[in-house]
Structure formats: structure tokens, C-alpha cells
């Protein structure tokens with residue numbers, strides 16, 4: 139039994155069942171035993187000790203294209219001399235290192251950028267410092283400095299806790315975690331009438347069947363509210379990439395990964411990565427409510443191809459012909475619909491004064 143599982147079973151024995159969102163939060167971010175506090179989650183395979191692989195770790199091309207997107211946007215927004223280049227949940231710092239290297243084509247962008255990271259894990263902060271030594275770290279979006287902001291987040295929102303509710307006639311039953319001897323198991327909590335925020339209600343499907351699960355993401359909502367308010371006040375844009383849905387949807391998306399395979403999310407708290415799909419329509423709605431514009435939510439494959447993924451892969455193959463098969467397979471992994479191309483979505487939100495955002499429609503620059 140993992141140390142955290144033992145602690146949680148004792149707590150449940152003393153206090154009764156806990157909400158699923160509280161379980162997810164503890165399993166990921168418990169200061170002593172949380173997954174992100176101790177594990178080194180990223181690796182190309184289970185043999186590398188990793189549990190999953192993210193787009194920037196698949197290929198340098200991902201960060202390079204985003205670096206070009208950011209540098210171009212900065213140029214067209216009037217080249218502010220002092221701006222915050224922010225990343226939420228930077229992992230090993232690979233994405234930002236690739237962004238800054240690619241953006242060197244516009245040295246003034248790199249000179250003007252003050253890099254800020256929002257990161258909860260001390261172990262990952264140490265890795266990020268190796269990759270991007272000049273970064274400034276924050277615990278929360280709320281402490282970012284008052285300046286125009288270009289922000290990126292890849293696979294950040296999926297790591298924030300969700301609370302599931304099961305439809306039960308006119309009511310909703312919160313999904314709880316309780317114990318059965320030495321095991322953690324799910325159970326229904328006491329019925330509640332209307333557990334959802336206005337933002338979530340706006341983005342639910344028109345009909346939800348009895349017994350269906352709806353996921354409420356309070357932490358994602360408040361983070362999005364803070365970042366939208368920040369951009370509304372100081373200018374800029376945010377590019378959010380994650381797996382999730384582009385249309386209103388419901389259902390159970392809570393899952394755990396360990397060693398590149400799916401595992402039971404309740405079996406080994408602290409040792410497996412827990413995630414839930416991101417509700418992109420809701421994040422877009424929150425941004426629009428704060429006065430920002432939101433580009434259409436599109437699939438990662440389409441976005442990367444619009445930014446020139448094929449062209450960039452051809453360039454890299456010309457530079458290193460011996461890596462052709464690897465580069466082709468990286469491109470396929472990032473953009474093919476059966477790989478990360480369709481499941482992952484891209485949402486960009488921007489201050490109303492920003493120029494058009496590239497990559498979201500055939501007409502965009």
C-alpha cells in the first residue's frame with residue numbers, strides 16, 4: 139500500500155468519505171506524497187522511468203512552432219519592450235527552452251520577454267531551472283506582474299482536480315471516495331440540487347440522461363478566471379493546449395496513467411498521474427465573460443499543420459537526413475488524428491485589442 143493510501147484510509151475512517159476532487163488534489167499535490175511532488179513523470183517509455191509523454195517531450199518541433207507563433211504575435215501587437223512570457227505547469231521546462239531558441243529569429247522578442255513559470259512541484263521547479271535559468275517562479279497566476287502577457291499552458295488544466303456528479307432524477311449525487319477494508323472505492327454522496335457554476339451550466343449538453351456523469355472543475359474555472367482577468371487588465375493572449383472536448387459534453391473522463399499504461403485511479407495514490415479531460419467550451423466562455431475574444435477551439439493536428447509542421451519537419455530532415463524516420467514519426471505522433479492530433483485541442487484567448495491570432499482559420503495570417 140502506498141503511504142498516501144494508508145493516510146487517506148485513516149482519514150476516511152475518522153471523518154467519512156471524501157469528495158473525488160479532494161482525493162485527486164491530494165493524490166497529485168499532497169505536499170509530502172503527491173504525485174507531482176516526488177515523481178519524475180515524463181519519459182519516452184516506461185523503461186525511462188516515465189509515466190506518460192507530452193508533446194514538447196515528443197519533439198522539439200512542438201515548441202519551435204509555438205515559439206514562432208508567440209514571436210509573430212508579439213511583433214504584430216506592437217513589440218512591447220517589457221512583457222511577461224508565462225507558462226503554467228512547465229514540466230521539465232522543455233517547451234519554454236524550445237520556444238526561446240526558436241524565437242531567436244526575433245532577438246528583440248527574447249530580449250523583451252520576462253519568463254514567469256507557475257509551478258507547484260519543487261522537484262519540477264529544479265528541472266525547470268536547469269532548462270530556463272532566468273525564469274521567475276510563482277505558486278499562482280494571481281501573483282504575475284502587471285504587464286502585457288503572452289501565456290502558454292500544455293497539459294496543465296488536465297491536472298487540476300474535478301468533482302464528478304451523477305444525475306439522479308432532478309438531483310445530483312457527488313462521487314465520493316470511501317474505503318472497503320484496505321481498498322479505496324467510489325461511492326455516491328448525499329443528493330444535491332444544483333452543484334454547478336453558471337459557466338459550467340452554459341456549456342452542458344441540452345439533454346443529460348439519468349445516471350450520466352458531469353465533471354465540475356472548480357480549480358480550472360478559478361485559474362481561467364484569474365488569467366482572463368489578468369489579460370483583460372494588462373493585455374496579451376493565452377494559448378491553452380490539452381486533451382479534452384471542443385463541444386459541450388459530459389461523461390466520466392477521470393483516469394490514471396503509470397508506466398505508459400492506464401491503471402485504476404484509486405489503487406496507488408501518489409504513484410500514478412491522475413487527469414480529467416478539459417472542458418474547453420467552458421474555459422472559452424469564462425474568457426469571453428471577462429471581455430476577451432476566443433478563437434474557435436481546434437484540434438492540435440490542424441493547428442500545428444497551419445503553423446507549418448510539415449515544412450519544419452522537412453527542414454529538420456534536410457539538416458539531419460539520418461534522423462528522417464524519427465522526425466517523420468514525431469510529426470505523425472503530434473498531428474495524426476489517431477495519435478495526439480484530434481484528442482488534443484487548442485484554445486487561444488486574447489485581449490480585444492490584439493491582432494488576429496494565427497493558425498485558427500484559413501484567413502488568419
Ligand code: SAH
Pocket residue numbers: 174180192193194195226227228229230233256257258259262277291292293294297298
Ligand atoms: N507542460 C508540461 C508538463 C505537463 S504535466 C509538458 O507539456 O510537458 C503538468 C504540470 O503542471 C507539471 O509541471 C505539474 O507539476 C504542474 N501542476 C499541476 N498542478 C498544478 C497547480 N495546481 N499549480 C501549478 N502547477 C501545477
